[in-house]
Amino acid sequence: MVFLGxxxxxxxxxxxxxxxxxxxxxxxxxxxxxxxxxxxxVQYGSWIWNFLQxxxxxxxxxxxxxxxxxxxxxxxxxxxxxxxxxxxxxIGILGGVIAALNVNRPLxxxxxxxxxxxxxxxxxxxGIILILIFGVWLRWLPIAAAWPKGAGFxxxxxxxxxxxxxxxxxxxxxxxxxxxxxxxEALDSDYTRTAVLKGLPWRTVIWRHVLRNALLPTITVIxxxxxxxxGGLVVIETLFRYQGIGSLIFTAARGKDFPMLEAxxxxxxxxxxxxxxxADFLYSVLNPRIRLGAEQ
Amino acid sequence: xxxxxxxxxxxxxxRTPLENHLxxxxxxxxxxxxxxxxxxxxxxxxxxxxxxxxxxxxxxAAPSLARAGAPGATIRVGSSVPAAAIDPVTIADAGGLLVxxxxxxxLCVDGPDLVLKPALAESWKPNTDGxxxxxxxxxxxxxxxxxxxxxxxxxxxxxxxxxxxxxxxxLSVFNGILKKGASxxxxxxxxxxHLDAPNGNFPYMLSSDNYNAVIIPxxxxxxxxxxxxxxxxxxxxxxxxxxGASFVRNDDYWGExxxxxxxxxxxFTDIQPQILALQGGxxxxxxxxxxLAGVAVLNDPNVEIISLKSSAHQQLHMHCDEGPTKDARxxxxxxxxxxxxxxAAGLMKGRAALxxxxxxxxxYPSTDTSxxxxxxxIAQAKQLMEAAGLAQGxxxxxxxxxxxxxxxxxxxxxxxxxxxxIELELNILDQSAYYGDAVFGxxxxxxxxxxxxxxxxxxVPNVYLAAPLKSDGTWNAAxxxxxxxxxxxASYIAALDLEAQxxxxxxxxxxxxxxxPVVFGYFYDYLTxxxxxxxxxxxxxxxxxxxxxxxxG
Numbered sequence: 001m002v003f004l005g006x007x008x009x010x011x012x013x014x015x016x017x018x019x020x021x022x023x024x025x026x027x028x029x030x031x032x033x034x035x036x037x038x039x040x041x042v043q044y045g046s047w048i049w050n051f052l053q054x055x056x057x058x059x060x061x062x063x064x065x066x067x068x069x070x071x072x073x074x075x076x077x078x079x080x081x082x083x084x085x086x087x088x089x090x091i092g093i094l095g096g097v098i099a100a101l102n103v104n105r106p107l108x109x110x111x112x113x114x115x116x117x118x119x120x121x122x123x124x125x126x127g128i129i130l131i132l133i134f135g136v137w138l139r140w141l142p143i144a145a146a147w148p149k150g151a152g153f154x155x156x157x158x159x160x161x162x163x164x165x166x167x168x169x170x171x172x173x174x175x176x177x178x179x180x181x182x183x184x185e186a187l188d189s190d191y192t193r194t195a196v197l198k199g200l201p202w203r204t205v206i207w208r209h210v211l212r213n214a215l216l217p218t219i220t221v222i223x224x225x226x227x228x229x230x231g232g233l234v235v236i237e238t239l240f241r242y243q244g245i246g247s248l249i250f251t252a253a254r255g256k257d258f259p260m261l262e263a264x265x266x267x268x269x270x271x272x273x274x275x276x277x278x279a280d281f282l283y284s285v286l287n288p289r290i291r292l293g294a295e296q
Numbered sequence: 297x298x299x300x301x302x303x304x305x306x307x308x309x310x311r312t313p314l315e316n317h318l319x320x321x322x323x324x325x326x327x328x329x330x331x332x333x334x335x336x337x338x339x340x341x342x343x344x345x346x347x348x349x350x351x352x353x354x355x356x357a358a359p360s361l362a363r364a365g366a367p368g369a370t371i372r373v374g375s376s377v378p379a380a381a382i383d384p385v386t387i388a389d390a391g392g393l394l395v396x397x398x399x400x401x402x403l404c405v406d407g408p409d410l411v412l413k414p415a416l417a418e419s420w421k422p423n424t425d426g427x428x429x430x431x432x433x434x435x436x437x438x439x440x441x442x443x444x445x446x447x448x449x450x451x452x453x454x455x456x457x458x459x460x461x462x463x464x465x466x467l468s469v470f471n472g473i474l475k476k477g478a479s480x481x482x483x484x485x486x487x488x489x490h491l492d493a494p495n496g497n498f499p500y501m502l503s504s505d506n507y508n509a510v511i512i513p514x515x516x517x518x519x520x521x522x523x524x525x526x527x528x529x530x531x532x533x534x535x536x537x538x539x540g541a542s543f544v545r546n547d548d549y550w551g552e553x554x555x556x557x558x559x560x561x562x563x564f565t566d567i568q569p570q571i572l573a574l575q576g577g578x579x580x581x582x583x584x585x586x587x588l589a590g591v592a593v594l595n596d597p598n599v600e601i602i603s604l605k606s607s608a609h610q611q612l613h614m615h616c617d618e619g620p621t622k623d624a625r626x627x628x629x630x631x632x633x634x635x636x637x638x639x640a641a642g643l644m645k646g647r648a649a650l651x652x653x654x655x656x657x658x659x660y661p662s663t664d665t666s667x668x669x670x671x672x673x674i675a676q677a678k679q680l681m682e683a684a685g686l687a688q689g690x691x692x693x694x695x696x697x698x699x700x701x702x703x704x705x706x707x708x709x710x711x712x713x714x715x716x717x718i719e720l721e722l723n724i725l726d727q728s729a730y731y732g733d734a735v736f737g738x739x740x741x742x743x744x745x746x747x748x749x750x751x752x753x754x755x756v757p758n759v760y761l762a763a764p765l766k767s768d769g770t771w772n773a774a775x776x777x778x779x780x781x782x783x784x785x786a787s788y789i790a791a792l793d794l795e796a797q798x799x800x801x802x803x804x805x806x807x808x809x810x811x812x813p814v815v816f817g818y819f820y821d822y823l824t825x826x827x828x829x830x831x832x833x834x835x836x837x838x839x840x841x842x843x844x845x846x847x848x849g
Contacts, residue, residue: 012733014463017380019388020731020741021763021771023460023467027734030386030463062537063381064521069537128568135576143569143576144562146539238565241573243538247565251538254728255379 002265003044003258012036013060016256034060036258047262057259061252066263069248074230074267077244080145081229083160084167089222092172093215096179097206100214103184112180115173126166127239134162145240163240167233171225178221182214189213216283223279227272299323303352307345312421314792315339322353327794329355330409331661335794337412338499340420365831365847370558373841374570374579377538377563383520384510385456388465390839391563393507394583395541397840398559399440400510400526403431403450404503406755408604408836410659412499416445416511416527426494426792431502433485437550439513440532441525447481452514454479454489454502466508468770469501469759494790496797497756504840505755529554529844539563554844555832574599574825580848581833582825583841587647588701593825594645602824603647606753606837607657610702611764612709612815613774615745620690625680627812631670632677633712639818643701643708647823651816654808655760656801658819662757662794664802670809677716689717695744696723697730702748705817709748720746742773749773753822753837761785761804764814776813 014030015022031037035046050057056066099111118126135143147159186192187210195205230245237247245264252260304323308316318335321327327335329350336346378392384400387393403417417431437445457466459476478490491498502509512525524532529551530543541561545554562579564570567589573579574593585593585601593599614621614630621627631653640648649658652670656663681687696706703724710720725740730747732739741749754760763769766785767777784807788800808814822837829849834842 015731015734016728017388018386018463018465020734021468022388022465022734023471023770024735025460026386026463026465026467029461033463061380063383064537128572131572131576136572139576143573143578146562149534239569241562241564241569248538251377251565256728 002262003040003047013256013258016254017061036060047259051262051266056263059252059257059260061255061257061260066259069260070245070263070267073243073245073248073264074271076242077230077233077246079156080160080163080167080233080236080242080244081226083157084164084171084229085222085226087164088168088171088175091168092175093179093218095172095176096181096218097183097211097214099176099180100183100187103180108180111176115176117173118169119171119173121169122235123166123170123233124235124239126169127163127236130162130165131239143240145242163236163242166236167229174225175218175221178218179214182217183210186210186214219282220279223275223282226275226278227268230268230271230275299354300352304349307349307352314422314424315341317793317795319349319353321795322349322355327661331794334409334411334661338497339422339792340499342419343411343413365555365845365849367555367557367847369556369846369848370560371556371581371830371833371843371846371848372560372562372579373581373583373843374562374564374573375583377565381521381537382524382535383518384453384508384512384516385462385464385466385518387508390584394839394841395535395561396510396520396524396526397504397507397528398530398541398543398561398843399524399528399532400512401528402502402504402509403433403511404499405842406500406503406505406836406838408834410661410755412503412755416450417502420499422496422498422792426496426498426790427491429489429491429498430482431487431489433487434550435485437527438548439525439527440546441513441523443513445511445527446484447487448514450487450511451479451481452516453511454509456516457508464508466506468763469506469508471770472762473498473501493786494792495758496790496792497758500754500756500758503755504836504838507838507840530559533558552844555847556843559843559846571825574827577827580827580830581841583835584839585823585825586700587645587820587823588643588704590823590825591645598828600826600828600830602826602833602835604822604824604835604837605649605659605819606822607655607659607755607757607760607819608753608822608837609651609655609657609751609816609819610700610705611749611751611773612817613744613747613749613764614813614815615775616777616811616813617775619745620684620686620692621746623684623686624811625684626686628810629677629680629684629716630709630713630718631812631815632673632680633716634709634815634817635672635712636670636817637672639705639708643704644818644820647821648818649821651818652805652809653812653814653816654805655757655765655816656805657757660757660801662788662797662801664798664805667802667805667809672712674715681716687717689719691719691721692745693723694720694746694748695725695730695740696748697727697741697750698724699727699750702750706748742771744773747773752839755838758789761788765808774813776811778807778811781807781811 013036014027018027059066095111099108102108131143134141141162142159145159145163147156192210195209233244234246234250237244249264322332333346375394376391379389382392382396401415404412405415407413416434418434420431422429455476456462457464458470458474472492480488482488529546529549531546533542533544535541540563543559570582571593574582614627636650640650694706696702706722730740736742763771766782784800784804791797824835826833832845832847
């Protein structure tokens with residue numbers, strides 16, 4: 001699909017590399033040397049054959065193997081996603097739990113409405129505002145997320161704080177809302193009532209009975225956001241000059257660099273599949289009924 | 297100041313008739329000092345000699361260059377991401393050629409004043425009709441890899457670009473001018489270029505104006521990113537595709553050693569993060585800043601703007617062979633609707649010069665400034681529409697690319713032509729969709745009845761005169777076919793003498809005003825932004841950036 005989609009885009013590879021003002025003879029020569037003037041089926045077959053042998057191909061644009069680009073970009077995206085998750089998951093869940101325990105009180109309204117408000121703001125808006133505040137005015141945090149060569153863990157973390165904040169803001173409201181509604185449902189359930197009537201301490205009721213059940217939908221949401229965080233951050237990556245897989249795919253599509261595009265999309269597909277699998281696994285860990293159901 | 301004829305006679309001795317004709321023009325006041333220096337540099341006269349002639353002709357000494365700053369800085373530059381592998385033969389984008397130009401040099405450099413300055417060539421001369429140009433190379437120039445740069449390296453570098461089998465991006469520059477095999481070594485330090493036809497501006501084709509024409513070793517095999525070999529004042533330290541590049545001073549450089557210890561280039565996919573990084577103190581220079589995107593920093597007291605007058609422009613083409621614009625009166629009427637003063641002052645925030653519907657920008661010394669400037673005249677435009685039988689107006693589509701200020705320019709045109717009854721529907725496309733395959737029949741650019749296309753700066757108007765306007769021009773989007781024009785353009789391109797060029801330019805300007813296949817509304821300035829305290833930065837309007845004299849205060 002990706003391969004065919006790329007073929008219907010206007011222009012051709014040689015023209016994309018050499019530009020609109022290049023001589024047609026030069027464009028033809030480049031297309032020939034890259035092998036993109038061969039029949040589509042031959043090109044596709046050659047790509048599949050190489051891919052099955054573990055060769056992701058050679059970039060048309062960079063004339064270098066695709067694999068190191070994709071692996072680097074995926075690693076970077078995962079680092080950014082991890083920092084964003086480490087920030088947003090506990091805080092989002094905590095916010096949801098606090099809101100649920102204070103349902104319809106001012107604290108609940110502040111968390112729910114505040115979360116909703118920042119969630120609807122696009123990343124490029126919050127990103128620019130955060131850059132202006134922390135990068136340009138206060139100069140506390142670096143604007144570009146590209147850390148210097150050989151930077152250690154804490155330096156990398158320092159460079160990742162600013163780009164992870166817009167992601168935090170986008171996801172906070174979402175996760176908090178899911179956690180809140182899960183909590184409210186769980187608090188209202190028969191098993192909670194039974195636990196309370198049994199005389200269990202409130203803390204034990206919350207930790208062992210309510211939270212465990214309340215977080216099931218939240219985990220599903222978090223898992224679905226993993227794919228988004230790793231594969232779809234073109235805006236954040238552009239704004240903070242971050243070399244993630246989203247920007248890699250975007251530039252590959254613009255430059256008609258099919259080997260890079262295909263490898264990038266396939267990698268994101270794998271990430272989505274793995275994230276969904278992990279979500280299912282966690283779901284089953286937290287909710288034994290699923291496993292029991294399967295066994296029966 | 298008085299003219300010193302004794303010294304002038306001494307300086308004229310041994311000069312060719314063409315060179316003496318130029319000197320006479322300066323003495324008689326037929327050409328200005330600026331025109332004299334620029335055209336003299338084209339003919340291969342050295343800048344010190346041109347300065348001495350200027351002094352003797354009573355013009356005083358040339359202004360001295362700015363004092364050098366402190367050495368040892370690390371200069372940090374923001375630039376666009378190189379769009380492809382960096383290779384002198386194929387490179388076509390600003391980000392890539394900026395990196396390449398840091399390490400590799402040209403035979404001569406087209407400076408911000410459009411004066412050609414010697415670099416790897418010490419001098420050059422045409423034969424009597426301008427069909428053979430001889431370049432004398434500088435001795436003792438070393439490649440970073442160690443070998444000395446000699447004639448065979450120059451011949452191989454230029455031959456490589458002129459060979460259609462090499463996917464050369466410079467092929468369109470050399471098309472009809474220089475073929476593979478026409479560059480010949482005379483001795484180790486002399487190269488002759490035998491042209492297809494006389495060409496009075498040929499040295500510009502071998503200068504920084506032709507950004508692929510850097511000189512690299514004859515042994516080059518097409519793996520430039522492995523070596524980044526060149527002769528320049530900086531050597532590569534590290535290059536990471538899509539991320540950035542850094543360079544260190546080349547202590548074996550043939551010329552004055554670079555002031556900075558290091559330079560760092562950071563690649564950005566968009567201009568806004570560059571502006572924020574400049575304001576946040578993370579970079580010192582934005583190499584190229586589009587005027588509309590840069591409004592926020594144009595008046596920032598912490599930012600200095602280097603503004604170069606250029607010949608870059610947006611061409612509004614109209615089909616001359618079909619539809620309502622087939623009639624030249626309609627094309628003239630459309631051109632008369634544009635308020636060029638507002639375009640320059642409003643749309644371009646004063647960072648543009650007025651266009652007069654020909655490629656002869658004010659920066660070119662050959663431009664005939666006596667040709668009256670076209671101004672907005674709606675009454676006359678209405679008369680022309682009436683005479684063409686189209687007083688009721690018509691509908692048509694203006695197709696263009698989403699790039700720089702072009703969408704806003706298209707909207708302004710749409711509003712202005714409404715006044716004479718023309719309803720324009722705008723079709724604004726992504727750049728790749730607009731250019732398509734860039735050949736007739738497969739390109740919105742070349743096939744659209746009316747369109748706007750961005751053209752980058754050129755030190756001489758030859759490319760603009762030929763490709764988009766000659767009958768057989770490869771970029772003739774207007775489908776303009778006029779034998780008189782073709783002859784005039786060929787005559788201009790062949791002329792070696794500035795006054796002959798001026799005379800032909802005037803005729804071309806008048807013909808294009810009459811025919812108006814293309815509207816040239818304005819020529820925009822090339823802007824580079826630097827943080828306050830950064831000095832000695834020398835950009836060119838071809839997206840090059842010379843940093844060997846750069847310093848930080």
